[in-house]
Amino acid sequence: MSNPLLEDWDGPFGIAPFERIEDAHFAPAFDEALEMARAELHEIAGNPEPPRFDNTIEALEASGAALTRVLAAFFSVAGADSNPARQALQRDFGPRLAAYSLEVTGNKALMRRIEALWAERDELGLDDEEMRLLMLTRRRFLRAGAALEGDARERMGAIMSRLAELGTAFTQNLLADEAGWVMELDEDAQAGLPDFLIAAAREAGQEMGRARPVITLSRSLIVPFLQFSPRRDLRERAFHAWAARGANGGASDNRAIAGEILKLREERAGLLGYESFAAFKLETEMAGTPERVEALLMEVWAPARAQAEADAEILTRMMQDDGVNDDLRPWDWRYYAERRRQAEHDLDEAAVKPYLSLEGMIEAAFGVANRLFGLEFEPLDIPLYHPDCRAWEVTRDGHHVGVFIGDYFARGSKRSGAWCSAMRAQAKVPQAQGPVVINVCNFAKGDPALLGFDDARTLFHEFGHALHHLLSDVRYESIAGTSVARDFVELPSQLFEHWLDVPEVLEAHARHYRTGAPMPHELRDKLLGAAHFDQGFQTVEYLASALVDLAFHRTDAPDDPMAEQAQVLKAIGMPQAITMRHATPQFAHVFSGDGYASGYYSYIWSEVMDADAFAAFEEGAGPFDPERAAALERHILSRGGAAEPEALYTAFRGRMPGVDALLRGRGLVAAD
Template structure:
């Protein structure tokens, strides 16, 4: 099989990159079966070693085991997110429980655990460096937190739970994708689309054409949905689209209600089996925040600062909307609804700052923004990027770059996939096809990827980004730099293998360069004239960045609090998803509830992605990033000394030590919330 299956052969490709065009869907199932068997034999070798357990023959051997399996998994599950098909989804359903079972076979292997525990018990006598000590602790906890200390009966139940959870979370994601792709708003009369910019109309016309329809088609994919909600004058159509978006996977054949209830119940039962009070207690033991109590205190502190500001902003927005409708002789509305928010916020922002996305978009041609991100990485970290068309990709839209260090050596391979298409999930994310680690004396360099959903080029215009899309690109590129600049010994501690409330620091800190004149002038150039973005626009972008910060903070907090309300309690008594969600949102919702909408049933971050009991980390990381960027502002945003400190103490270190230690080494002290409150304009 290995001769004919490219997934099981050595990749004879540039830089050992994935040979996508040689991979057929039929290769995956046999490849998984073989790779699991290879990984199992590596585990058997560790267990059957007649020598006493040592750090090298047990802990290091365990870290380097399963290499083929993790590579195949990363290729397969990245395709399932970015280029899925019915067949890939079927394979995912088959393979996920098998992988879950194998993971449990390893962590519940009593003989293997004995060897790990034997090394762990003598850790004080061993002379381990900080990275080795962290790896040892991580390996030990991996077993302990996955049931190694349980009775046989409890271990069996744990296995059942994990297999079922793998199926449920996969099913959850499939339902969201199906519900998103099932809906279309088909409009033939252009008069109904007043207010929409030409770029949105052209994209909708292209979408209609691709579906062999006349007129315009709008979908629930963000590049189609967001402009419609922001600019369409037709309130009835905004309501229709908003309600469709809010109802995704709530009812009908793709409903996730049962999935949500079963997932939270099983996560709770699993935590209890392992001796934790709730799923959140289990998760947060391995986070900077450390406990649900601390997360709740942090959220409350921010809520107290943000809610008065949010209420006042909402009242002001309501007043503005009434005035706007009156001045434009349009029908009045009693209460602002969710489908009014983005529309009137944009109108108000335009009036206040004389600034809107359509005014800025010509300055943010996608290619220029990419070049800008590269230039900033070069100035800060000495990286250079060169397009390589010889490297294979899974779709023609994907671009691949060689990233090189200042001395010309290879730093990493960087994939970028920017446009929405059928079979690609919504949103934006960073991922990797291969981790960085040391193999004997060789520093194996990573293959990193970012995936986004930006407006595609049309026949008359290149891809022009909204300012929000610009910050999204920088955010994901910040994650990518965390992966690219990794410089650790062990795979299990490399790159983004860090506590989840630390992982957003590198991504969010890079967003700050989108607001600075010195960096914007590098890439914000008019796509037709080449004119650099005028200074007055930059000034407006900075002023507008705090616009409605109270409402924005309240929104993010509401998501984090919903997550904690599902995972920080015993969910046994919850039988109605919507009712329970409403109770949580009482403290943060300013808009009237929409009966047919439900956030939880499409909340993929916490029910499919890895953010369960961790959504708060976006706000947590904002505290870190505001505090960190203050130092850059103080010394200069391209100050090489500060950038080198950030690279040496944060970006290159991965999860080799406790993140608070790493951060404090970079900053000189623990982070303070003040910088965030000041930046957000929530305190004077």
């Protein structure tokens, strides 16, 4: 059978020929590409010539290209357009990839070649980027257990294979729970809801073949429902469904899976000689140690909790004025906070949304990228994995930079959240290749699709990641784009969010979807004036998740993660009306893989830098200061992982930042 995954991709820009790819193609392509990668590995390790940088490190960098291409195409569709066949393939591929990874890092002959180069590194005449790649390659091997022998090595292989199985199961269970709950809205349930929410709920119902509008567990539907529904009984019902994801009992329950993952991570760290998984994981991050992470989180926790408790008193009085004789509950907070926002800032999100069309916000992100970095975006008509996907060629001064793909709408086959990934990363060796970058979001469909301000911020956030890929200018794919420390990777994305708050950006792109009229200055000023609103709540729900993640991984793995979660929340004094942003059974950042394990703190760590970095523009010629933009690209966006994050940030700013700019930015301390 001809397999398009294994052929030369000679279509536009070398993108996978999705129009010809069928699910039946993935398994045989994976099998063949994996064997090709094995053969290339053995050829490198068994090379009779003495080890050189080109025949060992660069050869290893170039190996496995076919496997990388197959997996890039597969995981793009598996995460954003899942089905039972693709889920079964994920369950099969995960453990096999873990086993192959151990084959690579456990190859003693290959490790000897790497160590020989490391021992002679100062005599090899390597430039900075080559030296960096050598160091990172050696470190990757050692941290994967390359020095382990005998039973320890076998046990590490079993651990990694099992972790891959569990991470896939966790993700698929969460998707099943999210897809399996729906609440139809009769006429009474629709009362008090804004038109944009009813329209989005009707669109969701039509996609499910239902006659009535529906609320699903897509964040773009359930969050505005909790904000606007005056029906406390329905808010409670919806919130409990949202909070119970992954903890409903039965086949899709994630609690036991989370517990087993934590135990295996602890054992993995122990085999490598670390006192905890957090100590292992943070060794290569900017933070360095669990103690530094906890210190930052608690420095922000105290003012955030104080603000949240003060806000809770106000919301409780509002609720009691409505005749509700009860404590403020988690399903009450968003509703009364929205009413308070309307009262104090005279700001109604329903009045804002008509000015924040998806099209307008895409153009806003593109417009900012053009003004800062000279990028141009031209629509492409190419087949992709789903009809909702759209693509643009990215150029600068007439030269091709890369391809940007947007997959913006929620659907039952897509996992929740928003993310950015590279179908192909930028590189110059072994051949020059431009990046192919995709942003995936879960916005509610509409005609047209209208965004809340938080949705627009999500779009800008993910596009900031995309710029990190698109502006990458390094030689080696493994250090390109977002291949940086976890607590540095969110800097470009969170920094780009700041441009959404720039008045001239809103003036140009926040236009009424029917009339084309710009957002009135009074409404815009109210929107920006409410920027600090409810930051106590938002900061507390985030920090609680980060502190639980850290606690899970810095000491002995708990026998009962849910009991440990409760103990941590009690110890920090979690307000009763606020829940974790991601409770353990749905904490995909931490349990779908180990990327953010011990690392959920990284958003706030990066925010310390992004607040300070945007201040650099404000201290200069303003948000579009060309010198600052050039410095940002030169020292951070183009460099990927070619140097240590501290060195990159210091080159841009001249120093490392403190926490003050972050606290001011969140309105948790008085501005100077």
